[in-house]
Amino acid sequence: MRCTALCFAILVAAAPATLRAQAPDDAKLFEARCAKCHSVDKLAPGLAQRAPAAREKYLERFLTRHYAPDAAERKRIVAWLSAQAGAKR
Numbered sequence: 001m002r003c004t005a006l007c008f009a010i011l012v013a014a015a016p017a018t019l020r021a022q023a024p025d026d027a028k029l030f031e032a033r034c035a036k037c038h039s040v041d042k043l044a045p046g047l048a049q050r051a052p053a054a055r056e057k058y059l060e061r062f063l064t065r066h067y068a069p070d071a072a073e074r075k076r077i078v079a080w081l082s083a084q085a086g087a088k089r
């Protein structure tokens with residue numbers, strides 16, 4: 001059996017502590033899940049118009065139905081992307 005995205009998702013769910021220590025990989029996660037359709041530079045200005053707390057709430061809700069169904073992955077993408085938007089303000 002091929003071990004693809006599903007295996008990865010299970011690993012992510014099973015090892016949150018390990019992954020929290022791998023923050024630089026969050027950029028790679030965005031690359032893998034989002035970058036084929038979005039660049040950070042295109043998303044950041046729109047997101048920067050929201051205050052950080054509202055931005056993360058919006059992303060958390062939106063991404064549940066938008067290419068980040070896995071809760072652990074979504075959390076990492078939300079935190080990383082929100083930080084990018086904050087940096088570009």
Ligand code: HEC
Nearest residue numbers: 030033034035036037038043046047063066067068077081
């Ligand atoms: C297959 C292409 C595709 C992928 C993959 C994708 N998106 Fe999108 N995304 C779109 C399209 C098309 C829209 C605009 C239509 C809409 O709002 O649904 C959009 C809209 C958005 C918006 C709202 C627009 C804005 O400026 O606020 C955000 C935020 C976003 N995507 C983030 C992400 C993130 C984060 C990921 C990765 C988890 C992702 N997208 C993956 C195609 C994609």
